[in-house]
Amino acid sequence: MTSIQQNIEQITSQIEAAQQKCGRSRETVQLLAVSKTKPNEAILEAAQAGQRAFGENYVQEGANKVAHFSEHHPELDLEWHFIGPIQSNKSRHVAENFAWVHTIDRSKIAQRLNDQRPAGSEPIQVLMQVNTSGEQSKSGLNEDEIFELAELISSLPNLTLRGLMSIPANVTDYASQLSAFTQLAELKEKLAQRYPEQKIDTLSMGMSGDMEAAIEAGTTMVRIGTAIFGARDYSNKA
Template sequence: MIHSALPESLAKARERLHQALKEAGRPLNSASLLAVSKTKPAAVIRQAWQLGQREFGENYLQEALEKQADLADLDDIVWHFIGPLQSNKTRAVAERFDWIHSVDRLKIAKRLSEQRPAHLPPLNICLQVNISREDSKSGVLPEETAALAAEVAKLPNVQLRGLMAIPAPATTLEAQREPLAALRNLLVSLQAALPQAPLDTLSMGMSDDLEAAVFEGATLVRLGTAIFGARNTD
């Protein structure tokens, strides 16, 4: 299966990111695209890899594991788990992924640390913050983030890298930037409190708010629709 529009859409996504970085006065290598490949077949991920994309984000564990098996020959692919994670499914993430963006409980982080294979480097963790305080969203509340971060930073086989958020939708650039700025400020406070942790990652911004996220310091921008088109629902 070949995605005929993928070369153009991926090139446009890269150019959009570079343009936003230029406008924000940031180095062009200070943020990267995380291609959200949920519901997309392994063949399309392979095509994106052939076009130079290396980092892919998956939301659904069983689907992701099947694709990883199909793409096992791509040894430099970087897998990010970005969906909600139940405690009974932590082992597969600990064993098969390089990053997880959706940790919001110490119990999950402890299980990931305990189940991370010894021959692998530490699992990179972003704490998911419910920055807009939405009842429908997962994530630790902003005022509870520092305490969770301090505990996660002590765990041996994971590495606390930063924060992730999915803010409530907003229609103006200024409104989009407000919660993203709050997330950035939260990371700055964690950097001061936990100097031993490599807190260098802000996973924020999607197809609709990439520019706002870049202006507020995003280092990983999660793009699905802008790269792959509308998601498959069948």
């Protein structure tokens, strides 16, 4: 049985190989370890292997983990990303606990996160979720909505707009994957040109099955869970 450390080393090698293949510099792609449903012990093992950024999908579960590591392992200085859907009645927990939020697709949520961020805290680094596939079942903004929401976020003092995130259609052929990711990368560049005062430098796209295409298209953050931690147990999600 491979260890979490070995899994992280393997994924890191794959990221570096993909960067080299398409002529990108090393360390331009961050590995976000998706730790949803995983116990604190598994996260600690990953952290001890050098992983610092973790992504959570469920508000209460994620808030509990943030509290645990803040209390018991503050020296690790972990960076917590919220990558799941946000309900209005749970936005305060997100605002109070997470450094990054990847899934903003409504002005109401952006405003609530801004208003509920504790005084004295650093601004939340936020990404807008884009629906690149056009599937009605998927959350996310279309191109026109992106710029409308960006206008609001750029005016909110407790949010810093950093870029875009997507969960594309589950397709296996490389060309289709690359096309969807390239579309998002082009949108990010348009956004950066329109808001030069913002630090719009982040694309959160790419998972285990489409990571290479995402890296070729320009992703700066890949979200990897099962390949690091193994199969998930959803019986205790909150």
